[in-house]
Amino acid sequence: MSQFWSPAVRDLEPYVPGEQPRDTVIKLNTNENPYPPAPGVAKVLADYPIDHLRRYPDPSSLALREALAAHYGVHVNQVFVGNGSDEVLAFAFKAFFCREQPLAVPSISYSFYPVYCDFYGITPHKVPLTDSFEVDLDAFPTDNGGIVFANPNAPTGHAHSRAAIEALLDKHTSRVVLVDEAYIDFGGESAIPLIERYPNLLVTGTFSKSRSLAGLRIGFAIGPADLIDGLDRVKDSFNSYPLDSVAVAAGVASIKDDAYYRACCASVIATRERTTAALEACGIEVLPSSANFVFARPTTIEAGMLFDALRARGILVRYFNKPGLDQFLRISIGTDDEMDYLIDAVHAIVGEK
Amino acid sequence: MSQFWSPAVRDLEPYVPGEQPRDTVIKLNTNENPYPPAPGVAKVLADYPIDHLRRYPDPSSLALREALAAHYGVHVNQVFVGNGSDEVLAFAFKAFFCREQPLAVPSISYSFYPVYCDFYGITPHKVPLTDSFEVDLDAFPTDNGGIVFANPNAPTGHAHSRAAIEALLDKHTSRVVLVDEAYIDFGGESAIPLIERYPNLLVTGTFSKSRSLAGLRIGFAIGPADLIDGLDRVKDSFNSYPLDSVAVAAGVASIKDDAYYRACCASVIATRERTTAALEACGIEVLPSSANFVFARPTTIEAGMLFDALRARGILVRYFNKPGLDQFLRISIGTDDEMDYLIDAVHAIVGEK
The missing domain is CATH 3.40.640.10 (Type I PLP-dependent aspartate aminotransferase-like (Major domain))
Known part of the structure; x- marks a missing residue:
């Protein structure tokens, strides 16, 4: 807040982009594609x-x-x-x-x-x-x-x-x-x-x-x-x-x-479907998704706690701590290996409860 | 103009950037540097x-x-x-x-x-x-x-x-x-x-x-x-x-x-000074410049005519057809060769008059 800012700028509530961590983690928080560009x-x-x-x-x-x-x-x-x-x-x-x-x-x-x-x-x-x-x-x-x-x-x-x-x-x-x-x-x-x-x-x-x-x-x-x-x-x-x-x-x-792009999209879709089934098997509700992420609601643990527990294991997903969204995690679809690691972690965390 | 535009957008007068011609010409119209990046x-x-x-x-x-x-x-x-x-x-x-x-x-x-x-x-x-x-x-x-x-x-x-x-x-x-x-x-x-x-x-x-x-x-x-x-x-x-x-x-x-950048700037400055002197020798007034262009006022020909004549010889400079500016041409500083070509052309055009 500064006397030099335009009056309306003082009241802006800027967008907060997903974190871009510099240390190595499994990054499933900003809906990036797990495959390289063409x-x-x-x-x-x-x-x-x-x-x-x-x-x-x-x-x-x-x-x-x-x-x-x-x-x-x-x-x-x-x-x-x-x-x-x-x-x-x-x-x-x-x-x-x-x-x-x-x-x-x-x-x-x-x-x-x-x-x-x-x-x-x-x-x-x-x-x-x-x-x-x-x-x-x-x-x-x-x-x-x-x-x-x-x-x-x-x-x-x-x-x-x-x-x-x-x-x-x-x-x-x-x-x-x-x-x-x-x-x-x-x-x-x-x-x-x-x-x-x-x-x-x-x-x-x-x-x-x-x-x-x-x-x-x-x-x-x-x-x-x-x-x-x-x-x-x-x-x-x-x-x-x-x-x-x-x-x-x-x-x-x-x-x-075009062929490469279609193949990447098909891989993400296949991994999403597999991930959805595996998360549901852990007792997580997953909304039907047509995107490269799933919106998932844990039923036996608070979403915020699952976010923290995943983070402690080096897996970053997105948690929106806002009314209507705070029961959910948004999980980007990574490679099959990344999603296996996620699913194992969810299993372990939900099991530990 | 469209019924779908926001009312204020109808009245905007957008900026007009300098031309980016696709055919090969000596391009001295948008104050680009004549030397490649570092x-x-x-x-x-x-x-x-x-x-x-x-x-x-x-x-x-x-x-x-x-x-x-x-x-x-x-x-x-x-x-x-x-x-x-x-x-x-x-x-x-x-x-x-x-x-x-x-x-x-x-x-x-x-x-x-x-x-x-x-x-x-x-x-x-x-x-x-x-x-x-x-x-x-x-x-x-x-x-x-x-x-x-x-x-x-x-x-x-x-x-x-x-x-x-x-x-x-x-x-x-x-x-x-x-x-x-x-x-x-x-x-x-x-x-x-x-x-x-x-x-x-x-x-x-x-x-x-x-x-x-x-x-x-x-x-x-x-x-x-x-x-x-x-x-x-x-x-x-x-x-x-x-x-x-x-x-x-x-x-x-x-x-x-840093050394490369300083050398490029020094070259542009040296070419600018040489160009200024040469244009003045053709009867063109050149405002003192601390930039990578000169603002030049021909005294024996209309600026718009000189612009057209240079263009006919494949040399593109900038002409602002606006009150207060329409007596001038803005000429970006190119390589020594490009400026020699420009100066020869100006000589020829002013001589032809």
Whole structure:
């Protein structure tokens, strides 16, 4: 707190990212992919023409947008890219949700959404999840300044079908509906094909999860050209070159290696299903997940105690000490070996009780 | 323009970055460094442990902040880093300048400042330059919501001494004074040593100019810990991980190679002085520059015509078609060969008239 800060900055409650420990532990706390990026990414870095770095990047990141357009079967002017999907979301909140009406958000979802609301002075209208911890698509109010939710949702893991999202879009036509698909590649149905028919649908995605590139900060949005134009206006009023040249080239290489990406996603899904069954066998309730994590509720031990006990064994998961979430642990899906180590530890801890 | 955009977004006038042409030309339009980044940067990319990219970066970019702290002789908690100095400036405007009082800015300076004002709804108070095109430090009003200017100024190139900035700080103590030192390494005196005595001084810098890393997007701010805390609050309310892991490692390598960096700056300065003399010999007025560009006013031909004629010969410089600037061309300093080519072309064009 300082006399020099802008008045509104004193009241911000910043987002708290998951810990990045420097000592070696089994790290299952920030939904990173356990597999390395596509081999083509290594080649991009190894062969990068260093002299090129003295030049500014292409401010429109055209090469990456073209690769994404081809991958998703959309036009390049329907694609926006930014410095991680966090930045894309931050731009989208400015571009579409700075209105007098409140922004409809699930009460439990990505915890950055209320932070963006704070940042821009947007009033959030929080819509409770259903009893089965699903985003309640029927409960979004008709009079809203926009709707945002993650699908699959975080940290719960549930995904709605494309048909369910289509039904939502049929009801809400006057403001932007933003579907944050950070985790879509682990079993969800993307809403991207709907952008042709719904002029108010914006879908965001990231290279941080399914493409194993959290370290390079690449996010994107896909939507009608009109909405992409709005994002461009905001970007060019904030930071014209958010993506560096190496990230753009690495992102293109990642997209080109479709087989590798699909194989990694399939491995994560298989490990998730196996982990779910094994945790349930330890008496842990696991919500159905379409993401690269599971949201798990221990029944014979407090979640906070299990978090501490796992940590003592060198396993880091995520515990949100907040009402509605504090019965659960969010556990990222690692390699099979990492998950075996986790399951053995859970067994031992629950057995020790 | 779209019904879905937030009302304020319709009125934004985004920044227009200098052109990044794809065909080969002599590119003297965006103040890029003509020399490649430090050799250590090449090694960082070639040897980068790719598997590391699946992990999120350290959100605090500690390694790079430590390197900058050592380089500038400050404490690590007096250093902030971001995705280019544009992002650092965007965060600073939010952190310090969102106030009812207008923000004092020179009428001619980095053209992104009024764009940030627009973005946040800050009223700019534009202070004219002196007759000799210098930032008029005595003319900033006492009642302001902050002061921001570039030193050396862009696009004019003039730099004030540290003593002059100290005198300014003695007069303005209640709001943040932001000195944007993007071009300081080409002959200016940095204000960084003053941060110990002035709790309201924030200095920003970039790796895009003197360190030849425009393509990697690395900017920084140095100031009292209190102000750095304010920037951190804003960052963590917008985008927690603005710098990617490769950029952090490359930035550290750049800082470590101090001799290379000094040699590149010295070469640019020598070429600038030679270029200035040669342009003056062609009848072009050149403002004294402490930056890696010169601001040059042709006397026997319209600036816009000279711009077009240079372009026709494959030489791209920057022409700002705005009142007060439209008599000038801003010419970045390239290699000696590039400047010889430019000077020959100017000779030929002015001679042809």
